[in-house]
Amino acid sequence: MQILSTGEAIVSSLIQHDVDTVFGVPGAHTYHLCDALARENSKINFITARHEQGAGHMAFGYAKSSGRPGIYTVVPGPGVLNSSSSLSIAYATNSPVLCLTGNIMSHLIGRGRGQLHELPDQLATLRSITKWAERINHPSEAPEIISEAFRQMMSGRRGPVSIEAPWDVFGIKAPVNLDVKNHKKPASEPDPEHIAIAAEIILNAVNPMIVVGAGAQDASKSVQRLAELIQAPVTAHRSGKGVLTDAHELSLMSVAAYEYWPKCDCVIGIGSRLELIHFKWRAEPTVKTVRIDVDPTEMPRIPADVKIVADATTGVDALINELEGSVGPRQSRAEEFKGYREVAQKKINNIQPQAGYLGAIRNVLPKDGILVEEVTQVAFTARYGFPVYGPRKYITSGYQDSLGFGFQTSVGVKVANPDTSVVSISGDGGFMFGVQELATAVQHQLNIVAIVFNNSSFGNVRRDQINNFDGRLIGADLINPDFVALAESFGAKALRSNSPSELQASLEQAFEEPGPVLIEVPIERGSETSPWSLSHPLGTEVSKPVTMSD
Numbered sequence: 001m002q003i004l005s006t007g008e009a010i011v012s013s014l015i016q017h018d019v020d021t022v023f024g025v026p027g028a029h030t031y032h033l034c035d036a037l038a039r040e041n042s043k044i045n046f047i048t049a050r051h052e053q054g055a056g057h058m059a060f061g062y063a064k065s066s067g068r069p070g071i072y073t074v075v076p077g078p079g080v081l082n083s084s085s086s087l088s089i090a091y092a093t094n095s096p097v098l099c100l101t102g103n104i105m106s107h108l109i110g111r112g113r114g115q116l117h118e119l120p121d122q123l124a125t126l127r128s129i130t131k132w133a134e135r136i137n138h139p140s141e142a143p144e145i146i147s148e149a150f151r152q153m154m155s156g157r158r159g160p161v162s163i164e165a166p167w168d169v170f171g172i173k174a175p176v177n178l179d180v181k182n183h184k185k186p187a188s189e190p191d192p193e194h195i196a197i198a199a200e201i202i203l204n205a206v207n208p209m210i211v212v213g214a215g216a217q218d219a220s221k222s223v224q225r226l227a228e229l230i231q232a233p234v235t236a237h238r239s240g241k242g243v244l245t246d247a248h249e250l251s252l253m254s255v256a257a258y259e260y261w262p263k264c265d266c267v268i269g270i271g272s273r274l275e276l277i278h279f280k281w282r283a284e285p286t287v288k289t290v291r292i293d294v295d296p297t298e299m300p301r302i303p304a305d306v307k308i309v310a311d312a313t314t315g316v317d318a319l320i321n322e323l324e325g326s327v328g329p330r331q332s333r334a335e336e337f338k339g340y341r342e343v344a345q346k347k348i349n350n351i352q353p354q355a356g357y358l359g360a361i362r363n364v365l366p367k368d369g370i371l372v373e374e375v376t377q378v379a380f381t382a383r384y385g386f387p388v389y390g391p392r393k394y395i396t397s398g399y400q401d402s403l404g405f406g407f408q409t410s411v412g413v414k415v416a417n418p419d420t421s422v423v424s425i426s427g428d429g430g431f432m433f434g435v436q437e438l439a440t441a442v443q444h445q446l447n448i449v450a451i452v453f454n455n456s457s458f459g460n461v462r463r464d465q466i467n468n469f470d471g472r473l474i475g476a477d478l479i480n481p482d483f484v485a486l487a488e489s490f491g492a493k494a495l496r497s498n499s500p501s502e503l504q505a506s507l508e509q510a511f512e513e514p515g516p517v518l519i520e521v522p523i524e525r526g527s528e529t530s531p532w533s534l535s536h537p538l539g540t541e542v543s544k545p546v547t548m549s550d
Contacts, residue, residue: 009142027075029102056086061412077117096153106166131159205266212240215271219312242388256344374406376427404433
């Protein structure tokens, strides 16, 4: 037993859970927590964000790119609300993020006295956007609650959690037992009967296809073994990109996979909501479906012939073990799938200038480099037109499609991967949501390359208003700062590129810099080819009701 304050007990517990970084914005309610972090600064690095949303997005980027929990701290009330989009993204992408926050004085919670940063019921608010949330009322509770937070984050379908402590509780001291560490809940073992039925379906299939999502990010080797065993192509929408490297002969990015789709007679969904086939391509009832997902609540949401509740690696390995004795030698389909890729690439090359700029990025970004996308015309194209060569190398906000998350998230990605090249792609509108975090990148000398595609508009909104509302524009056209001068005023290196070749040269220079680099790419307003014809091949009108993602 040690005599510790609540703040000290929280920080000691974080250290016991191997936390090395906390992102955040200090404030009055969390002073004792921040002081405890300051006294342990040799063990935990504190990254100061310039906005609570930035702190949350950085923690998300850290978690999504590393698979380890991302931790951030903000003040209650407006601080929590400012970072709520980060928790929503973490929820949407199955990312382990922990929000540490305060609350008003313990004796005033729920009394509606109008205290500083008071919410009517902050804990209920947090519980509505996280997997789990709890309050620490005494120092002795901190180790157990912190441990449970990690167990919740990392067990089953991963997701965000939150812990709050009242303002007056952070500083009080009491005997604390730090010898508490819950292990994550074991995942369900796959039902042998379900595995056998799934194997029979796959054995009878002539043209199977594997679709992977965020839940398969840690099952890369197993997915590759299964694909090679049954000679099935592997595809993904966005969250599963890189699970099977796009350098592999069985990998088909979604446009190429759609070329193969008419002949497909069996889909094997691994850690995916299967948005691609059920909502973008519209699966026929004759297509057999096998699903592997760690979350049993996911299974009733779309039809499947076999539903295997298991961790992706465990489920796929069980399926391989069942199949290996029955699958005879299968002829390589590499040439066939190469043909689909060639047809798809010709179509992608028509999406200009986006495809040209993506090609320039791919030419320079190392194979192990990480691309952080954004809600922008280039990123929409990247989802089907940018090759990814490993898991956790393509960072997306999933079905939230949160405008402005990209650059802020890339800060956390770089902190988690200091020796890896990191590029974020943003539009001018989205970048301005988090431009202040350039100061954070400069302060910590993080060599992030932020590419801002400046079309002086919310490009998608503008196109829709022109095409669907008789050209009546409202809120779509933007007046922007000089992005190069703006970045330089923060102390960042800044460049401007007017073509893919210039962007490629700028990227080569940017990766040699010690700190952050902004590259502005001016694009004539309204000149981009719509990316949606390849993303929604059945038509955007058909796809409008879609609310699910992989």
